[in-house]
Amino acid sequence: MSLTKKRRLLVRTAILAVLIAAAGYTLYANATKGTRGKLQAGDQAPDFVLKDLNGKTYRLSDYKGRGVFLNFWGTWCDPCKKEMPYMNELYQTYKQKGVEILAVHVKDTRFLVDQFVKQYGLDFPVLIDKNGDVQNAYNIDPLPTTVLIAPDGKVKKIIVGNQNLSKKDIRNMMDMIKP
Template identity: 60%
Template sequence: MNKKKRRLLIRTTILILLAAAVAYTLYANFTKDERGQIQAGDHAPDFVLTDMDGEKHKLSDYKGQGVFLNFWGTWCKPCEKEMPYMNSQYKEFKDKGVQILAVNVSESEFLVNRFISKHGLEFPVVIDKNGDVLNAYGVDPLPTTFLINPEGKVEKVLTGTMTEEDVKKYMGSIQP
């Protein structure tokens, strides 16, 4: 095979690979809304994750209580800003039938423990090591919070930072 034919073959192959990559990216972006996107009115998918003390938390074990299910990361500044508000309201609502489950998105126990200590968090913090729960709920972006009523249905999906007044209002809305 001469140089010109070989060069043409290589260029054609690269062009086909690039076209395939672009096509896949477009497909993935246009169909991401259909994959595991939980919305208000849906039944909250059950899961079991372990907290920093080794205790297992199964969402269905909280049936009969409201659950403020928050997805977050230590690197996420909006997440960090709302954590003290969540902690403050957790103290107010935990004995009134509303629980907080904070799901960290695949970070190390060291980073998560350091974050918990820095902010004095008292509510259960679990790590979604494989991203299974994140994918099941279709979370994007962080922070995202799901308000789950005592019957296990999603009342509302919230994205972005909340004020302390927001957290109080939303926790009150899922109180049994």
């Protein structure tokens, strides 16, 4: 076999090996994507730092010893429009009992968020996840999703998607994470 044919065979073999490795990785990644990095009850809640609409900084770890009702939402989300007034009604009462609401907004413009907050008269902190970093860290999809964080910083429960939460449901969730 000539030197040229040997080189060609070597290059083709290397290319084939790379393609097989890439295909294998793709199959593995797709087969395990539902379980990789999925936050679950009992896990430590990932710490984050976000700013609210006024530029005030909030760090999850600052709430150690308090329950945190962490709500991921969007202005276009119909269930969010129903839940937010209930959350707002319960906010002051549960804040005094050691439960904080942090509403993490994703996907919309600042203008739309401001309008939503004014329309519903929200008193609790509305944080802006501009780059989606916190949404990704918590593996949030779809909206709304609420993560109940116990005073020890561990996830107590995750409520995903359109659950049509009532005021009673939200009150029960807040009771679950009271110190």
